[in-house]
Amino acid sequence: MNTRSIIPTLIAVLCTGASCAAGPSSPAHSFAIGTNDFLLDGKPFQIRCGEMHAARVPREYWRHRLQMARAMGLNAVCAYLFWNVHEPSPGHFDWSGQADAAAFCRLAQQEGLWVILRPGPYSCAEWEMGGLPWWLLKQPDIRVRTRDPRYLDPARRYLREVGRVLGPLQVTRGGPILMVQAENEYGSFGKDAEYMGAVRQALLDAGFTVPLFACDPPKDLENGYRPDLFPVVNFGSDPAGAFKSLRGILPQGPLMCGEFYPGWFDTWGAPHHTGKTDAYLRDLEYMLTNNASFSIYMAHGGTTFGLWAGCDRPFKPDVSSYDYDAPISEAGWATGKFFSTLALFTQHLSPGETLPELPARNPVIAIPRFELKECAPVLANLPKPITDERPRPVEIYNQGYGCILYRTTLPSGPAGRLDPAAIHDFGYVFLDGQRIGIADRRSTNCVQVPARMKAATLDVLVEPMGRLNFGPHLGDHKGIVGPLNFTAADSPRHPDASTASEPMQTPSPALKGALSPSEGEREGVRGRTPVPGSVAVQASGSGPLGLATELTGWQVFNLPLDAKMLRRLRFGPAASAGPAFWRGEFRIARPGDTFLDLRSWGKGVVWINGHCLCRFWNIGPTQTAYVPGPWLHRGRNEVLVLDLLGPEKPELSGLEQPILDQVRPELDFTRVDAK
Numbered sequence: 001m002n003t004r005s006i007i008p009t010l011i012a013v014l015c016t017g018a019s020c021a022a023g024p025s026s027p028a029h030s031f032a033i034g035t036n037d038f039l040l041d042g043k044p045f046q047i048r049c050g051e052m053h054a055a056r057v058p059r060e061y062w063r064h065r066l067q068m069a070r071a072m073g074l075n076a077v078c079a080y081l082f083w084n085v086h087e088p089s090p091g092h093f094d095w096s097g098q099a100d101a102a103a104f105c106r107l108a109q110q111e112g113l114w115v116i117l118r119p120g121p122y123s124c125a126e127w128e129m130g131g132l133p134w135w136l137l138k139q140p141d142i143r144v145r146t147r148d149p150r151y152l153d154p155a156r157r158y159l160r161e162v163g164r165v166l167g168p169l170q171v172t173r174g175g176p177i178l179m180v181q182a183e184n185e186y187g188s189f190g191k192d193a194e195y196m197g198a199v200r201q202a203l204l205d206a207g208f209t210v211p212l213f214a215c216d217p218p219k220d221l222e223n224g225y226r227p228d229l230f231p232v233v234n235f236g237s238d239p240a241g242a243f244k245s246l247r248g249i250l251p252q253g254p255l256m257c258g259e260f261y262p263g264w265f266d267t268w269g270a271p272h273h274t275g276k277t278d279a280y281l282r283d284l285e286y287m288l289t290n291n292a293s294f295s296i297y298m299a300h301g302g303t304t305f306g307l308w309a310g311c312d313r314p315f316k317p318d319v320s321s322y323d324y325d326a327p328i329s330e331a332g333w334a335t336g337k338f339f340s341t342l343a344l345f346t347q348h349l350s351p352g353e354t355l356p357e358l359p360a361r362n363p364v365i366a367i368p369r370f371e372l373k374e375c376a377p378v379l380a381n382l383p384k385p386i387t388d389e390r391p392r393p394v395e396i397y398n399q400g401y402g403c404i405l406y407r408t409t410l411p412s413g414p415a416g417r418l419d420p421a422a423i424h425d426f427g428y429v430f431l432d433g434q435r436i437g438i439a440d441r442r443s444t445n446c447v448q449v450p451a452r453m454k455a456a457t458l459d460v461l462v463e464p465m466g467r468l469n470f471g472p473h474l475g476d477h478k479g480i481v482g483p484l485n486f487t488a489a490d491s492p493r494h495p496d497a498s499t500a501s502e503p504m505q506t507p508s509p510a511l512k513g514a515l516s517p518s519e520g521e522r523e524g525v526r527g528r529t530p531v532p533g534s535v536a537v538q539a540s541g542s543g544p545l546g547l548a549t550e551l552t553g554w555q556v557f558n559l560p561l562d563a564k565m566l567r568r569l570r571f572g573p574a575a576s577a578g579p580a581f582w583r584g585e586f587r588i589a590r591p592g593d594t595f596l597d598l599r600s601w602g603k604g605v606v607w608i609n610g611h612c613l614c615r616f617w618n619i620g621p622t623q624t625a626y627v628p629g630p631w632l633h634r635g636r637n638e639v640l641v642l643d644l645l646g647p648e649k650p651e652l653s654g655l656e657q658p659i660l661d662q663v664r665p666e667l668d669f670t671r672v673d674a675k
Helices: 007-018 058-072 101-112 134-138 149-169 192-206 239-247 276-288 336-345 509-514 561-565 671-674
Strands: 032-035 039-040 044-045 048-051 076-080 114-118 178-179 212-216 230-233 256-260 293-296 369-370 375-378 386-388 405-412 416-420 425-433 433-439 447-449 456-463 484-488 536-538 549-552 554-559 580-588 592-597 604-607 609-617 623-626 635-643 651-655
Touching: 058 101, 058 336, 076 101, 101 114, 101 149, 134 149, 149 192, 192 212, 212 256, 230 239, 239 276, 239 623, 256 276, 276 293, 276 336, 369 580, 425 447, 433 447, 433 671, 580 651, 609 623
Parallel strands: 048 076, 048 293, 076 114, 114 178, 178 212, 212 230, 230 256, 256 293, 536 549
Antiparallel strands: 032 039, 039 044, 369 651, 375 580, 386 554, 405 456, 405 554, 416 447, 416 484, 425 433, 425 456, 484 549, 580 635, 592 623, 592 651, 604 609, 604 635
16 A cells, blocks of 8 residues: 555645634634644644543542643543443433543643543453443344444444534534544454444544544554554554554654553453563653654553453453553552653653642541441342243343343252353352352363252352453353253263353354344343254253253343342341352541452452442452542441352451452462362
C-alpha cells in the first residue's frame, strides 16, 4: 500500500471536523492533526496523557484522582467506556452514579485536563468480556467484533447513545474531549478494514466531529488499517522501534503512543507484576525529548469492583485489584514512580506552564478483627428452579453474572466419573449435599463419583469468573457448556467427553444444540434440541447407569448475586462448612480507606454496606480488598462474604496497607484435591 499519497488526505479529513465552531455558550477551541504536531487552537501541543477509568474509581474520589494526575504533570486523561456498564440490558442505558461518564469528563476539564475518549464498542482493559455486554451471547453463533448485524447493529445503537451523552463535551463545543478512539487494538483480533470503517461511520453518525483514531501494537498496525483513522501505536518498551513501525503507515504526522505500560495487570495464582522504573523513565524521556505524545497505561489503575474483572488467555482470571504498579496506587497514593515521573515532566513543561500542588492523601484507618457470626448456606437458599432436559449456559437462562446451580438425580450404581463437555469456570460438585470434587477449567473437568446404594441428588454449583477479554475467543459462555456424561468406573471414555475445553468464538455443534434464540427466559426453557452424538438417559430412572451416558432431567437455579437475591437470604447461627454467605458487622468512629484482610477465607465475593467490593481467592497474589472510605459509615457497618470453599476462621479486619503480592499455591484446591 502506498501510504504517502493518502496521508495528506487523512490529515485534511481529521482536521476539518476538529475546527468546527464551538457551542454558543462555550469558549471556542480547535484541535487538529497537523503535518508534524497535534495543534490545539492552532499551536503545537504535546499530549502528556494517562489512562484512568471512572468505573474503577469511587465516584466520590474522581476529583482527587484527577487532581493527582494533573499534579504529576499530565495534561490529559484517557477514559475507556465499558459498553456492558452503560447498556446492562438491550436498549436500556445507564449514565447515573458511578456510570456518569459525562460528569467525570467535566471534572477533568475543571482540573485542567483534556480527555481522550475510548468508547469501544470493544475496550479490553482486563474488563469482563472486554466491555462487551453478556446478552450478546444469548445468540449462539454471534460473531462479535465483525460485521455480523446481530453484533454491529447493537454496537451502532450504543455508540449513538454515547454521542448523545458525550458529544456535547467535544472540544469543538467547548468541552474537554480532544479525540475519540474507534474500537481498540483491532489488529490483534482481525484484518477487516470494512469493519473498522463501520465503527468509524457509527461514531460520525453519533455526532463526533473531533479526530478519530485507532491504536495497535507495532506488529498489528497494518491489520484493519484505514487511511481515514489516525493511527497510534501501543508499547511498553523500545519507543524508537515502535515509532519506526508506525512510520511504515504514517510517513508524516505527529507520533503518539496510545498505551505506554509502567507495569502490568495481575492474574490469580501468579506473582504481582511490577514495572522496571528505570526503563520506564528512560522510554518516557525519549518520547518527551522527541516530541512524541503518549498515554501512560495506567496512570492510576484503581480497582475492578464487583464482578467486572475479566480473564486473560487461555484461562487466567484477572484479580480485582488493578493497581498495575501505576504511578498512582490502587488507593490513590503517590508512589516512588509518581515522584520520578513528576521530576521528569517538570523538565519538559510548556513555556509558562505550572503544576498544582499534590492533593492530600485520603485518611486511612485500621479496623480491629471482628467475627462474622451469621451464615446462610447456598444450598438452603435456592430460588424457584427452572426445569430443563439438559443443562445449558447461564446466558440461556437470562443471567449474566454470579453463580448458577444445576441439579439432577443420580440413580444407584457403581462408582464412576462425571465427564462434562465443559464447565466454565469452576464446578463444585455435591452428592446429597457433600462435596465430592471440583471441576476446574484450568486443569480437568472430570470429577470422581462414589458408588451409591440408592438414588442421590447431584448438584453442580458453577462459579463463573470473568469472561475472556482479549484474543479470538470472546464468545466465552458460562455455566455448563455442552452435555454432562457419567462414565462408570474402569469403562472406556466417551468419545465426545473432554477433560478441558477452551471457549469458542463460534460454538461447537454441542453448544449450538444447547443454545436456541427462543430460549433463556426465567419462566422456562423450550425447544429442547438433542445434542449430536449423545446418549440421552433420564438420570432419575431406575437401575444403574450405562457407560458414558448423558445425564438429563435437570433443575436449574439462578444465583445472580444481585441485590434482590441477597435480600432474600435466610441467615442463622454460623455453622456451615459448605458454600455459604457469612454476615457480620463492625463499628468505627470515623470512616477512612482500609484494606479488608481476607487471608483466612477461601474463594468468593465480598460486599460492604451493599457495595460489591471484589472477588477474592486465597491463592493470591491479592490478599486484601480495597475499601473506599466514602463507602463506610460512622458507627455500624455490615459485611457480607460469599465463600464457596469455607473459611479457616470467619474473621475479618481492616489493614492500613494492602497485601498485593502473597501467592499461596499450597492452598489451590486443585492441588489439594489431587493429594
